[in-house]
Amino acid sequence: MTVTLFIPCFMDALYPRAGISMVEILERLGHKVVCPEEIACCGQPPFNSGFWEEARTIAAPVLEKLKNAEAVVIGSGSCGAMVKKFYPELFKDTPHAELAKQVAARTWEFSDFLVSKLGVTDLGAKFPHKVTFHDGCHGLRELGIHQQPRALLTNVRGLELVEMTEVSCCGFGGTFAAKFPMISTAMGEVKCAAAAETGAEYIVSSDSSCLMHIQGLLSRQGKPTKTISLAEVLNTR
Amino acid sequence: MKNTETTLSEREKILGRIREALKISAPLPGSHGEVTAHAHASSPASHAREWLPSVGASAAEQFDLFAKNAADLKANFQLFSSREELQTALKNIAADEKWSRIASHDGELSNFASKSLGLPILLTDKGYDVQEMEKCDAGISECDALIAQTGGVVVTNRSAGGRALSVLPPHHIVIARREQLVADLPAAFAMLQQKYAPDYPSMISFITGPSRTGDIERILVLGAHGPKKLTVLCF
Amino acid sequence: MSSASQFKSRAAEKAGDLRHRSVIRTALRSYEVVRDKRKAAFQSWESARQAAAETKWEAINHLDEHLVALTSKLEARRTKVHWASNGAQAREIIAQILRDKKARSIIKSKAMTSEEIHLNHALEKEGFSVVESDLGEFIVQLRHEPPYHIVFPSMHLTRGEIKDLFQKELGDAPSDSPEELTMVARRVMRQKYITADVGFTGGNFAIAETGMISITENEGNARLTAALPKTMITLMGIEKVLPRFSDLALFLPMLATAGAGQPMTCYNTMYSGPRQPGECDGPEEWHVVLLDNRRTELLADAEQRDSLHCIRCGACLNVCPIFRNVGGHTYGTTYSGPVGAVITPHLRGLQDWKHLSNASTLCGACTEACPVKIDLHHHLLQNRRNASSSEPAFFEKLAYKIFAIVANEPAFWSLAKKIGWLTQPLQSLVKGTALDPAKAWTKTRDLPPQPLESFKDWWKNRQ
Secondary structure, three states: OEEEEEOOHHHHHHOHHHHHHHHHHHHHOOOEEEOOOOOOOOOHHHHHOOOHHHHHHHHHHHHHHHOOOOEEEEOOHHHHHHHHHHHHHHOOOOOOHHHHHHHHHOEEEHHHHHHHHOOOOOOOOEOOOEEEEEOOHHHHHHOOOOHHHHHHHHOOEOOEEOOOOOOOOOOOOOOHHHHOHHHHHHHHHHHHHHHHHHOOOEEEEOOHHHHHHHHHHHHHOOOOOEEEEHHHHHOOO | OHHHHHOOOHHHHHHHHHHHHOOOOOOOOOOOOOOOOOOOOOOHHHHHHHHOOOOOOOHHHHHHHHHHHHHHOOOEEEEOOOHHHHHHHHHHHHHHOOOOOEEEOOOHHHHHHHHOOOOOEEEOOOOOOHHHHHOOOEEEEOOOEEEOOOOEEEEEOOOOOOOOOOOOOOEEEEEEOHHHEEOOHHHHHHHHHHHHOOOOOOEEEEEOOOOEEOOOOOOOEEOOOOOOEEEEEEO | OOHHHHHHHHHHHHHOOHHHHHHHHHHHHHHHHHHHHHHHHOOOHHHHHHHHHHHHHHHHHOHHHHHHHHHHHHHHOOOEEEEEOOHHHHHHHHHHHHHHOOOOEEEEOOOHHHHHOOHHHHHHHOOOEEEEOOHHHHHHHHOOOOOOOOOOOOOOOOHHHHHHHHHHHHOOOOOOOHHHHHHHHHHHHHHHHHHOOEEEEOOOEEEOOOOEEEEEEOOOHHHHHOOOOOEEEEEEEHHHEEOOHHHHHHHHHHHHHHHHOOOOOOEEEEEOOOOOOOOOOOOOEEEEEEEOOOHHHHHHOOOOHHHHHOOOOOHHHHHOHHHHHHOHHHHOOOOOHHHHHHHHHHHHOHHHHHHHHHOOOOOOHHHHHOOOOOOHHHHHHHHHHHHHHHOOOHHHHHHHHHHHHHHHOHHHHHHHHHHHHHOHHHHHHHOOOOOOOOHHHHOOOOOOOOOOOOHHHHHHHHO
16 A cells, blocks of 8 residues: 655654664555655644644644545554544634544554554564563553554564563653653653663553653663664664 | 622532533543543442452352451451350450450340449440540441451441440450441442442441551551451450 | 742752652552552452543532432431532631630641631631641641642651650650551540540532532541530632442542552541431431532533542552652642642632642642542643733744644754754753753753754655
């Protein structure tokens, strides 16, 4: 099928390799991938801050651009949640209400697309390291994504997955990280400690925004644990 | 118009605000904001039995469950084949704990239990001096039910000698008949409603274990203010 | 200092306090273990949650009918029911009862609504002696601080701190063993129950069908408070109603499970009146004070009305990463944690308290934990939307307008990325200093390096 891949703003600027991995994986599976140039952001930053009018200004063109997409795949749990769960809320009682619902119905987060839509769990990947998986909160609780990344990681050759005993938000939360930096840092420290306890070399996540925050703390504290996106792990051969 | 408003009681003002607010309906939970239907004809909680922890079907299973739950709660539970055995066990407790006076009430079961001890008894039924009850080593009462699901006891101030008898003395002894065991919480509430409605005792209490607190470092301590010991003797 | 800036500075301080973090985590860890065990014991916790949510929906969406039924049944058995539109009225009603009874000493069992209306302070000012009988409340009362958590008031204190407190205030602290310290409190309270003129309680549930108020506790202090003094006063929010007596069969074990990881709280007691004819003890008079205090405003917000379904179990506090890192006192208001962050802007003013709704990553752990399925984290978002539309912050709104223009126009977006890449060396020069625009981030975290080729650049190049 033709997959419209929506790479969110920070992935585009800061984590292109994660996006590139998604393209390569999908093409390897035999699908045509298109990436609309015109859309850069799902509109979540103003939305989360309560500026819904400004969020609609960003999101309406996104909807228009995705109008005819066969399948929309988003490379992040939080942006996926924005389009799939929150666009219908954002556009309720506006001319875009129906379109928002339709696009939401055709939108998937990347790991969910592979496992639930395509029925694929083995990508022939090889990543011989001990890893732990961080579930981004929006993906986990808004989209119910938990089993999908694990189904994919199970089939990565040489990979050992260890679960953290404490499951909690990493503390990024978008603008929260800048508005409440000390709380954000404390939450991140709790996450890093939970990850360190597993003895994992890598923290893997579907959400590069979470990883940005976690890696920022790990680097500043000189900790050896590394972070990597799920897509990059699945694309390693 | 204004005059009428200022003479409205607070009750009318509050109810007025409520009625005004409720003119707009709120969606039913789990309906994703789509449906604003009214609630079920039967109560949503009427199937609670199917969701609460499971209870065995037979009386034997239920007694086992009651015993296990009571033990987890650090309540003492003993099941006897006869009144006489119960009386003996109670005498032993009284001797072990060196009781010198007890409090109780005038009921068939509480009488046969308390009178057999040969100790001075403070009876609550016609009123009593609280300072005198405070000197008692134990309070002996009947109950309305034992609940297998929770390992707890249901008392009312009518069935258990008032409000204080089952909570002031440091050891609360409950004398129960085996027929008083009910399976679960829904059964207990149904029983109370059947037995007492509309003239309920002014206090109904579900007692689940001896008094406890976890307020200091979440460490369990028994006997915070209520009884440190709860003993259920059943025959 | 505004409550928002107070919150921020307290939060920053507490978030960096590793000792505090460790005490709270240890306390909550033991709760989590038993909570999960108790939830698993349910045949279906999720079905129970749905039924509880629907029951509360029924209660709140027919609130006037239920309150009328409740009141008429209570009054039929000689309970005096008072209605208070706000805290000042409630305080005055209660104080007047005390004056009428010429009461001097009041024994209190736990009531968060009494915290909400600052009752103790008002009564003490008038010369009444008020003693908190619940151990945790007693402890924080001695420390002259508010409760730390709506269910565990002294969660933040270690046994050593409590020992020192008892030594200082009571002259009686044999050791730091929780058992011995609890016995000290038990001894102190004994005569207070017996000699108090008035017993004061809160209420967990009010049953419309049978005209009862149900009180949940572990210690037995509320039972004693409702048994011994001649006059009993109960203060309760109007939202505590349940339609039927049998609803308690569901709510009592759910409250215990979610709130404390117990199958049932030790004492769950339903009161339907003062001492009735033929009863041997109990208060001669029972006054029930029903409190609005802006709950009707929350009721009028149909989108967030379900926050009145709250049964005050505290489960959302326990799972909230913000609460766990900043603690209950940081919120600076009676109701903390997620439910507090949702309702406080409604009960105390949106613009003054919106910062509580802002201080969240919207992770949703609260909504998942809530036994009555309140849509907590979405309400935080709605509060933000409401605050921004009624009084938008000028610069923030402007920043998003600019962001929208940049995001929607590929040429601007491309330019923005190039500028970001080019200014990286500059950024590392000013990192952490006052000139650093990313200071909020770089104070504790490294910024990710921005690659020269963005994803869109790569995509364009391969076409």
